[in-house]
Amino acid sequence: MSNINKGSLRRVPVENYSDDEDVYGDDGNMDEEFGEGQGEGPYDDEGSVDGSEYDEEEDDNDYDEESLKQDLANLPMGALAKANNALISKSQEKEQSSGNKAESIKSTTLQKLQEMMAAKCVKKERPARPERPAKRTNKHAPTEVSSKKAVGRKRDIVEVQAIKARDPRFESLSGHFNEEAYRKNYSFLNDYRKDEINMLKGTMKKIKDPEEKAKLEKTLTSMQSREQARKNQEHAREVIKEHNKSERAMVKEGKKPFFLKKTDQKKLVLYDKFSKLGDKTLQKVIERRRKKNTQKEKRLLPNR
Known part of the structure; x- marks a missing residue:
């Protein structure tokens, strides 16, 4: 990797540097301050690693690190500040996106936990078992009752119709009350x-x-x-x-x-x-x- 021409580089104070000053040219390459032609910039193709020459790469690692440090030290302060601001903004965006994701995950997990707790609190109503019809060997035989169920001591073997009370004063069966006939029939009580x-x-x-x-x-x-x-x-x-x-x-x-x-x-x-x-x-x-x-x-x- 060829070294950058030290004579072509110059330091720019921070006060004189502005964001309008573009470090890169229109064609995406470094400005003339870094030199023209191939082999003049720090990211030249000659410095790329070749897969076939693995041994040479190991030998040149120390040399490449020293040359990179020297190139970064020779960069203008304005370019370094702009690059630093870009890195900080990217890191903040990543943190915000990761924070939003974490909050959304937290809210979903809390919602799921609340739903699970509510489901546990609500008692599940068991559906009533359908009553199975009693079994018979034939239609004339009596119904078979399960021996597992306890039989009550008091049970109606033959249903008896309840006797309804009847008030003769308000029933039509007793007929219409005739006061005159009543007095005549019970007149002997006066004697x-x-x-x-x-x-x-x-x-x-x-x-x-x-x-x-x-x-x-x-x-x-x-x-x-x-x-x-x-x-x-x-x-x-x-x-x-x-x-x-x-x-x-x-x-x-x-x-x-x-x-x-x-x-x-x-x-x-x-x-x-x-x-x-x-x-x-x-x-x-x-x-x-x-x-x-x-x-x-x-x-x-x-x-x-």
Whole structure:
């Protein structure tokens, strides 16, 4: 490898060097400062290694290293700075590309790990095993049950239909309730109640124990009040029945039907009741009702 002409090289200070100054020529070769023609540059073909002359290469290794060091020392500072910047930019690009690849690999691995952990956390639901039909030797034989399954102590061998409760008040099987027919059919009970009241009155006269006498007296008063309420209801029904009978006769004559309200029915029953009483009895009843109403009004007044 021929040495570069030392006289043709010159040092350029760093301050006078600019990036616009091209070290290489238009044809890709070194500038004239490095010399012209073959054998003048440091990368001449004469310095290439020939495969057939391997022994000569070993001898010239030391000489080539010394010549390369000397050529690099003679290079201008601007060319060395430009080459250094190019090497640094290439190394940075490589680092960035390698860093992006590493980040992408890291993110994919993290995503895979998260998916694996989520899959482990979720319990796998086992599909229900399909029930196999019971085996039979023939269609008339009983079904065979596996001996591996435990048999419950309580089991329905023959299914029994559940008995449904029936309320006769709301069932159509019992028919429509006729109150008038009911009273006529069970009218004998009224005679029994009257006999019981008379018996209680007779026993109260015989008993001397005050506690027993108080119990019988309480029972007697409740039975008498129920009997009196039944008589009042019977009287009200009779009064309303007579009024409806007269209204039907008036409708037949061509008049419009008139139906009483519940308040008017109560007034009609009271008028009929008081009209049958004498003067003294009527005064007593009115006085008793007045006292009852005053007591009711006092209870409704606020406490002071």
